[in-house]
Amino acid sequence: MKILVCISKTPDTTSKIAFKNGNTQFEEAGVQWIINPYDEWYAFVRAIELKEKDPATILHLVTVGTPDADPIIRKALALGGDEAIRINATSDDSYFIAAQIAEVAKSGSYDLILTGKETIDYNASSVGGIIAALLDTPFISLATKLELNGTTATVTREIEGGEEVNEVSLPVVISCQKGVAEQRIPNMRGIMAARTKPLKVVEPAAIDSLTKIVSYELPPAKAGVKLVAADNVGELVRLLHEEARVI
Amino acid sequence: MPVLIFADHADGHFKKSSYEALSYGAKLAEQLGTTSDAVVLGTAKEDLSSLGQYGVRKVYHINNASFDTVDAQLYAAAITEAVQKTGADIIIFSHNQTGRAVASVVAAKLKAGIVTGAVALPNTSNGFVVRKTVFSGKAFANVEITSPIKVVSINPNSFSVQSTGGSAEVSPLEITVGTPKVKITAVNKVSGEVPLTEADIVVSGGRGLKGPENWGMLEDLAHSLHAATACSRPVADSGWRPHHEHVGQTGIQVSPNLYIALGISGAIQHLAGVNRSKVIVVINKDPEAPFFKAADYGIVGDIFEIVPKLTEEIKKLKGE
Ligand SMILES: Cc1cc2nc3c(=O)[nH]c(=O)nc-3n(C[C@H](O)[C@H](O)[C@H](O)COP(=O)(O)OP(=O)(O)OC[C@H]3O[C@@H](n4cnc5c(N)ncnc54)[C@H](O)[C@@H]3O)c2cc1C
Numbered sequence: 001m002k003i004l005v006c007i008s009k010t011p012d013t014t015s016k017i018a019f020k021n022g023n024t025q026f027e028e029a030g031v032q033w034i035i036n037p038y039d040e041w042y043a044f045v046r047a048i049e050l051k052e053k054d055p056a057t058i059l060h061l062v063t064v065g066t067p068d069a070d071p072i073i074r075k076a077l078a079l080g081g082d083e084a085i086r087i088n089a090t091s092d093d094s095y096f097i098a099a100q101i102a103e104v105a106k107s108g109s110y111d112l113i114l115t116g117k118e119t120i121d122y123n124a125s126s127v128g129g130i131i132a133a134l135l136d137t138p139f140i141s142l143a144t145k146l147e148l149n150g151t152t153a154t155v156t157r158e159i160e161g162g163e164e165v166n167e168v169s170l171p172v173v174i175s176c177q178k179g180v181a182e183q184r185i186p187n188m189r190g191i192m193a194a195r196t197k198p199l200k201v202v203e204p205a206a207i208d209s210l211t212k213i214v215s216y217e218l219p220p221a222k223a224g225v226k227l228v229a230a231d232n233v234g235e236l237v238r239l240l241h242e243e244a245r246v247i
Numbered sequence: 248m249p250v251l252i253f254a255d256h257a258d259g260h261f262k263k264s265s266y267e268a269l270s271y272g273a274k275l276a277e278q279l280g281t282t283s284d285a286v287v288l289g290t291a292k293e294d295l296s297s298l299g300q301y302g303v304r305k306v307y308h309i310n311n312a313s314f315d316t317v318d319a320q321l322y323a324a325a326i327t328e329a330v331q332k333t334g335a336d337i338i339i340f341s342h343n344q345t346g347r348a349v350a351s352v353v354a355a356k357l358k359a360g361i362v363t364g365a366v367a368l369p370n371t372s373n374g375f376v377v378r379k380t381v382f383s384g385k386a387f388a389n390v391e392i393t394s395p396i397k398v399v400s401i402n403p404n405s406f407s408v409q410s411t412g413g414s415a416e417v418s419p420l421e422i423t424v425g426t427p428k429v430k431i432t433a434v435n436k437v438s439g440e441v442p443l444t445e446a447d448i449v450v451s452g453g454r455g456l457k458g459p460e461n462w463g464m465l466e467d468l469a470h471s472l473h474a475a476t477a478c479s480r481p482v483a484d485s486g487w488r489p490h491h492e493h494v495g496q497t498g499i500q501v502s503p504n505l506y507i508a509l510g511i512s513g514a515i516q517h518l519a520g521v522n523r524s525k526v527i528v529v530i531n532k533d534p535e536a537p538f539f540k541a542a543d544y545g546i547v548g549d550i551f552e553i554v555p556k557l558t559e560e561i562k563k564l565k566g567e
Contacts, residue, residue, distance in 0.1 A: 210360030
């Protein structure tokens with residue numbers, strides 16, 4: 001069994017979001033970086049659990065990023081996994097990122113490729129589907145449960161208005177969300193081991209970006225809260241009905 | 248070249264998110280001086296010509312029961328073929344669960360640039376620039392699609408349904424149906440509930456409710472408003488409420504007309520998922536709770552006293 005988990009570096013959830021150069025670039029000064037929570041807590045931890053059940057499993061991580069992604073990769077390796085691959089490029093285009101990963105995936109012949117449901121910075125939710133299309137394998141989105149049985153994966157996934165259980169033969173690409181696994185905290189032994197695990201750097205393939213970010217904007221600030229006295233609940237209902245017109 | 252809108256349905260019935268996508272696609276076509284068509288897969292239980300009221304000219308119907316469940320690979324292959332047969336160069340999806348399963352696969356097959364989570368019509372005055380949410384609702388990005396074929400999926404509740412009347416021509420479309428590689432062994436649908444991302448009103452509870460046994464009053468309030476229910480992350484983590492109700496940066500992002508927060512402090516990660524709501528009401532006993540800074544209306548007080556009164560007042564208003 002060979003598993004590839006795609007990880008991304010994202011700003012910490014408490015980061016102040018600001019932009020520079022005439023709102024064309026994200027202001028990285030003062031930002032703490034983390035592994036995208038969906039990739040780490042769900043996709044990667046589940047892969048680690050699968051390897052714990054079947055120690056013969058080979059577990060690789062892949063990210064598209066410049067050398068400043070290395071600390072995040074080491075943090076991930078402290079949780080588990082055998083080896084990381086960093087594709088030495090940076091992009092915010094889903095197609096570019098997914099096509100780079102698909103190249104790595106092709107040469108590595110992985111049975112299972114996992115991504116998070118989306119990243120908490122660009123929120124694209126697209127990389128998994130594009131990888132699957134480029135590899136011509138099935139794509140299962142929004143998984144909340146994942147079991148392996150030989151070469152069959154049983155996946156519970158979120159659909160409109162409920163959930164569905166899918167059975168699929170490997171290889172497959174799956175995007176993971178809450179339910180698939182629980183967040184883990186790295187221990188000292190893991191942190192030490194991560195230092196010596198291989199981190200392979202590969203140069204990107206020649207692939208075009210199909211989108212580019214032109215500018216950013218912050219949402220308009222709220223005008224300020226209108227407080228209603230606790231003994232005058234009727235007034236709140238009146239305001240919502242007559243002023244805000246939402247009920 | 249025409250705009251093609253994927254109109255998805257749940258068990259044969261169309262939903263608000265499909266009408267939003269149709270309205271968006273039709274408006275975009277108007278802006279570009281072209282026409283818009285819809286594509287429907289699987290068995291429909293409604294009159295497809297009625298989709299014309301949202302502005303589409305034609306509805307291509309791939310009427311094959313293989314599409315009554317969503318297999319991303321089969322769907323993507325069928326939609327890709329429909330795009331090629333109709334010559335469309337812009338394809339619109341809703342960024343709902345089905346959209347998340349299918350849109351990116353279609354984009355890759357067509358080598359089309361994709362922007363998901365769009366919140367406004369593209370700016371086409373110079374190129375094709377789509378506004379979308381980034382940083383889980385904390386900001387917007389304007390993203391240019393540079394490829395000849397373009398795929399856009401729109402955030403539910405971000406673009407209003409525009410019904411202009413009219414009827415569409417329904418035209419069957421024959422396509423090759425692939426062999427499914429995914430076997431569906433069980434389907435579990437929660438019926439009768441308003442999907443959280445599509446709800447006009449959301450009533451949400453935090454740790455201030457003290458325990459799952461107190462959700463009755465929140466549900467009564469939600470019921471009086473025909474609202475969907477949601478919760479903060481620790482509430483879902485403690486198992487008080489199901490995970491699919493967890494909103495925020497690491498949960499679901501919602502943008503209803505009205506979001507009512509009961510006993511939620513308003514941590515930055517929570518706000519990220521709800522701050523695109525049009526109107527926010529916060530009820531919290533702590534006047535310093537950060538949520539008040541993001542709110543439009545608020546009451547400082549005890550939810551256990553206020554919520555039942557609020558439900559009574561709403562019932563009175565609605566004449567119940
Ligand atoms: C990486 C990361 C990601 C996260 N993602 C999310 C996310 O997606 N969504 C999310 O919600 N959180 C998320 N969090 C957690 C977040 O930081 C907060 O801890 C959480 O939102 C707090 O939930 P709460 O408001 O329900 O509880 P608390 O912070 O405990 O607040 C309870 C509130 O209830 C009020 N209260 C108590 N009793 C009453 C009463 N009787 N009447 C009125 N008010 C009362 C209190 O004054 C208080 O303000 C994340 C955290 C991290 C670190």
